Amino acid sequence: MPSAKPPNDNHLQSVFAYRAFDLRDRFPQPLETFRQALECLQSGDAYLPDMSGEIVVYLRGGRALHIPEHFFIRQSGNISAVVPPQENDQVCEAVDAWLRDALLQHSKDALDASTIRPARLNILLDECDPNAPEPDDIQAWQHTSDVGREVIDTPCREDIWEAAVQAMGEVQARRWMKTSHPSLNNKSPNLCIEENLKRVYELVVQVGCGKANV
Incomplete structure (x- = not known):
């Protein structure tokens, strides 16, 4: 054989x-x-x-x-x-x-x-x-200090994640972060974080307030 x-x-x-x-x-x-x-x-x-x-x-x-x-x-x-x-x-x-x-x-x-x-x-x-x-x-990111929610006018990644979990729950938040969204030029929040972190945070807040679709 x-x-x-x-x-x-x-x-x-x-x-x-x-x-x-x-x-x-x-x-x-x-x-x-x-x-x-x-x-x-x-x-x-x-x-x-x-x-x-x-x-x-x-x-x-x-x-x-x-x-x-x-x-x-x-x-x-x-x-x-x-x-x-x-x-x-x-x-x-x-x-x-x-x-x-x-x-x-x-x-x-x-x-x-x-x-x-x-x-x-x-x-x-x-x-x-x-x-x-x-x-x-990359150098700038590695030397960035941890930022808490007290500087919310300049949100960080953790602010976005915490707001998403609060608005949608952990499972849906993980899915939402990786799914394209029409309000982000059909890009996922994960991709847009690098381009416009504040816009992604604003969208998460709008979702939490019921002003935007998940």
Whole structure:
């Protein structure tokens, strides 16, 4: 009986890098594997990864794909949590199979990599050079002090998240943050936070007051 053919890994040749996102973008570096990105969200450095965690795979040619969060975030009722490390092998295998299919089918979900928050493709390229200086926007973010709600005229990410949870509940807030909205030029709040943080906060407040649709 002939042996089974090994899986075709040619799809991996189109993968440029991975990146993990949490609410405060504490992992700006490009990563070689999905497992490394997952371990970032599992680490103690991650900020509210169960509420805002995202993993993006960057493709050669300037495109990118969001890894579906159900692979690495478990949802049970109103409680969500990043998968535990002991499940990493299983999760990585599942993501690899999904990514292979998505690339073979030339997934229509692929986005222009320059629209993925907050890094641009040229930032990722620079960060692959260990001698390259950190971009100004990342330096500014890393040196920003924690800001409480007392400075509400200049809202921070935490203000937006807290207001969204209060207005919609945690589950709906997570979904809302990642869904395109007509009042944001059909972009998701997560993407628009980098462009106009105050506008996103105003929209959350309007939702809470019933003046805008979820």
